[in-house]
Amino acid sequence: MSVSNPMFGEQPFKIGLFSANCSGGLAVTTVPEQWAAEWDEIVELTCLAEDGGLEFILPVAKWKGYGGESDILGRSYETFTHGAALAALTTKMTIxxxxxxxxxxxxxxAKSLATIDHISRGRVGLNMVCGWNQDEFDLFGVAVDPDRRYEQGLEWYRLLMKLYDGGPEFSWNGDFYSGQHMHTNPLPIQRPRPIxxxxxxxxxxQEFAAVTSDFLFTAVAALKNAPSLIGDMKSYAGKFExxxxxxxxxxxxxxxxxxEAEEYFYFFAEECADRDALSYYEAKKGVKMANADRGGSVSPTNRLPGQVYTGSYPGAYPLVGAPDDVAREIIHMHELGLDGMTIAFVNYLDELPFFLEAVLPRLEVAGIRLPVGKIP
Ligand SMILES: Cc1cc2nc3c(=O)[nH]c(=O)nc-3n(C[C@H](O)[C@H](O)[C@H](O)COP(=O)(O)O)c2cc1C
Structure with a gap:
């Protein structure tokens, strides 16, 4: 079967949904309209995104929320099973x-991923995260050494690749994983592996991504930093050709x-920010989000591009404004060398239609998106 994953398609700047499998999405807020992550709504949203021409849906792997009134990410669908179901309900998007x-x-x-690759006819994507929150790993009784996370990730990937070689059974005795009589069947449709x-x-x-990944998914909080980050990433990857x-x-x-957009951003992310949930994140990450960029003197009338509020999810770039404003910043991201981005909303289902209707056509005029019917 010939396979073309949309992530390798012609669309110049790719866009996908992120975190719609989790309550709260990426908004650390207590507003009542926040995303509840109900299954029927996720299905409706995914179909809307696919019909609207978005390339992918990317779930967050999460086992525990951040507490506070919102307990953002506290309810989440497990990503293999979520992916298998969406694979059966869609025909074009990368899942x-x-x-x-x-x-x-x-x-x-290896087996779960190959299963979804068969269900989707070659549209599955693997997003590897080495994790950061020991509280989540405690649910499994697993202790993760923060200094060896990426070493473990590399061994995980190498073992997956060996399984996907499809050769004779083998044994593996590594630092982190072991097994006897190892093999997997079926192999994925995408060869030698899913994207x-x-x-x-x-x-x-970045070093890990250079060896293992077709795409690095990162947080570019200040767009001015994008070119150097992209340059570093490309040079890491270049070392491995x-x-x-x-x-x-x-x-x-x-x-x-x-x-209207600025006022709503201020309302949900500053006035209704869930400060306890953010404090949990900061405590677990061992970081303090810089307050100069998070509220303080900022108000809906003088916010500068990129400035965030207390309840903005750390690292998620705020695209706030009228369709022209949002399109302008996305075009700028493309000019800086980014290949794509994810989007999230306070309420995905209420807000995605306007993004599709009003922002995508502007990106098409700018030549960074092809109209849906024009994608080969
Ligand atoms: C864009 C992005 C998405 C992420 N998604 C997840 C996720 O779904 N689940 C998770 O536990 N960690 C997620 N992480 C956290 C990473 O796995 C990693 O643990 C974190 O970035 C800290 O590691 P680092 O300092 O090496 O970046 C994500 C990180 C980024 C930047």
Whole structure:
């Protein structure tokens, strides 16, 4: 069967949905309209995104929320099973699964991923995350050594690749994984493996992506930093004679007018920010989000591009404004060398239609998106 995964398609700047499998999406807020992650709504959203021409859907792997009133990410659909179901309900999009490498043995991942690749006829994508929150791993009784996360990730990937070679049974006695009589059947439709992505921001995550991934999914909080990040990533990958696409994540607030969009952003992400949930994130990450960029003197009337509020998800670039404003910033991302991005909304189903109707045509006029019917 000939396979063409949309992530390798002609679309110049690729766009996908992120975190719609989780309650709260990427908004650390208490507003009542926040995303509830109901299955029927996820199905409706995915079909809307596919019909509207988006390339992919990318779920977050999550086992525990951040507490606070919202308990953002507290309810989440497991990503292999979520992917298998969406694969059966769609025909064009790439369906990513996000895998915590310390929690899923490669033998299990190889079979699950191949299963979804067959269901989707070659449209599955693997997003590898090495994880950061020991609280989540505690649910499994697994301790992750933060200093060896990427070493473990590399061994995980190498073992997966060996299984996907499809050769005779073998044994594996590594530092992190072991097994006897190892093989997998069926092999994935995409050969030698499904497309891969990995998510992270550190230099170690870039080195890992250089060896394992077709795409690095990262957080470009300040767009001015994008060219150097992309340059670093391309040079890491170049050492292995590979090319790699760089994607970032955004949160979209698009309304008829800039004023409306700015006011809503301020309302949900500053006035109704879930500060306890953000504190949990900061405590677990061992970071303090810079307050100069997070609220403080910022208000809906003087927010500068890229500035965020307390309840903005860390690392998600805020695309806020009228359709012209949002399109302008996306075009700028493309000019800076990014290959694509993810989008998220406070309420995906309420807000995606306007993005598709009003922003995508502007990106088509700018030549960074092909109209749906024009994609070969
Ligand atoms: C864009 C992006 C998406 C991520 N998605 C997940 C996820 O779904 N689940 C998870 O546990 N960690 C996720 N992470 C966290 C990474 O796996 C990683 O643990 C984190 O970025 C810290 O590692 P680093 O300092 O090497 O970047 C994500 C990170 C980024 C930047």
């Amino acid at each position: 990513f699964v996000t895998v915590h490498v310390p929690l899923v043995h490669p033998t299990y991942a 891969t992505m990995s998510a992270g921001v550190s230099p170690q995550s 590979r090319d790699i696409g760089v994607y970032t994540m955004s949160h979209v607030v698009c309304r008829e007018t800039r004023k």
